[in-house]
Amino acid sequence: MFKCYPAAWRHYLHVLLTSGALCYSTATPALGLGEISLHSALNQPLVAEIALLDAQALAEGELSVGLATADEFNRAGIERVGLLNDLRFTPVLRGERSVIRVTSNKPVNEPFLNFLLQLDQPQGRVVREYTVLIDPPGSPGIVPLADVEPVPVARSPAEDVVPAQSPVMSSSDGPGVVDPTQEQLAASVLQNQQLQLSIDELRAGLQTRDDQIARQHQQFSELQAQLAEARQPRSEAVAPLPVAVAPLSENGKDSTPWRLIALSGFGGLLLLGLFLRDQRRQVADLPEPDVPHQPLPVIEPRPLVERSIEPIAPDTTDRLPLKNDDLSMDLQWELVNPFDSAPDPARPTAINADR
Known part of the structure; x- marks a missing residue:
């Protein structure tokens, strides 16, 4: 039983040391x-x-x-x-x-x-x-x-710092004395700042001028575009005419030529009728020709020579009998206009008489 005491004391001391270390770290x-x-x-x-x-x-x-x-x-x-x-x-x-x-x-x-x-x-x-x-x-x-x-x-x-790069006050001098090197450095820095400001102003002026030039170029291009648009309708004024006629020719491909042909034919007939009417009027207005009147020669009828005609006995073998009406001849009278052509007096025309 007593042998367990040293182990217990060691455990107790270990706990005390651990708690003390924790308390010391939190107290820091x-x-x-x-x-x-x-x-x-x-x-x-x-x-x-x-x-x-x-x-x-x-x-x-x-x-x-x-x-x-x-x-x-x-x-x-x-x-x-x-x-x-x-x-x-x-x-x-x-x-x-x-x-x-x-x-x-x-x-x-x-x-x-x-x-x-x-x-x-x-x-x-x-x-x-x-x-x-x-x-x-x-x-x-x-x-x-x-x-x-x-x-x-x-x-x-790499983390070394060069103290000469920063403005430094000299500790040997009094608190109110300024180092001449520091004064020169401050003056040069101020001059650099003024130069930087002037450079910035010049850049701003150049940027403003560039913007103005860009706007002027844009306005010039817009004027050129408007001028081109204004000139384009004049040059293409005749161009829309074929475009408007083309659909009519395609749609009226079957009907329009016939109408044109009919109209042209009707016009030709009308002109022809007017021409013929004028010709007839001109012929009617002409005076009648003065043709001397010539008496018609008197033609005495000559007696026909009578011939003895013996009767012919009918042929009984004739298969095609003739009728009396078929033997008669139709005589046609030929009328001659005396004004068309004057008859020759030496050759009197014979007048056929109906027998």
């Missing part, structure tokens, strides 16, 4: 992310600092800072632009005032930046969204970053 203050302060202007490399809250107990190498993942950006509805890939995040631990320095190698031309910062620590992970509004050079709200040597924590060679 949680690390947090504070506000961001900007120390650079527009068209300059970015220089900013993010305050670290309750970071006194952190040691070197326990903190990792960077942009959040693409899924975090999508869930937050933030676009991850290419400019964010140039940002460098460097933890600077200085006791009570620990910060995360945010820098970039290239000048920032955007008036604002929006990104998600991810902080990995032994107690967990912290993600926070930051929006930085960047003012133009010469603005009163821009405070240059003091020349303080940072204490790097888990820095990589």
Whole structure:
């Protein structure tokens, strides 16, 4: 029975140590992310600092800072632009005032930046969204970053920051004395900004002129189209006539030629009748020819020579008997118009008498 006591004490001590470790971890203050302060202007490399809250107990190498993942950006509805890939995040631990320095190698031309910062620590992970509004050079709200040597924590060679790129106040000088180099740098930045503004104005003027030229070209093309439409009906005024006649010729293919033939024949007959009527009128209007009257010669009848005609005995063998009526001859009188042709006096015409 007593042999079980050491095992029970060991188990009890193990539970006490585990609970004590848990209580100590919960009692440790949680690390947090504070506000961001900007120390650079527009068209300059970015220089900013993010305050670290309750970071006194952190040691070197326990903190990792960077942009959040693409899924975090999508869930937050933030676009991850290419400019964010140039940002460098460097933890600077200085006791009570620990910060995360945010820098970039290239000048920032955007008036604002929006990104998600991810902080990995032994107690967990912290993600926070930051929006930085960047003012133009010469603005009163821009405070240059003091020349303080940072204490790097888990820095990589690619994350080195060149302090000469940012405006620096000289610590040897008094608080009211401005470095001439900084003054020249500010003047050059202001001049660059003015040049940029003038370039933007020139671009806007060129864009406006291009728009005006495009509208003028469009108006010119519309006028050309209207002129072509106005000229087209004049040149094609005769063209619709065959198109309108063609269906009539196809539909009246069987009837129209006959009508034309009948009309032409009727007109020809009418003209012929008028011509004949005129000819008759002309003939009727002509005077009668003056033909001398010649007396008709008196023709005395000559007696016929009587011949003895012996009766012929009828032939009984004749199979075709003749009738008396068949022997008679029909004499026709031939009337001669005396005005058509004058009779020859030397040759009197014989007049047949009916016997």
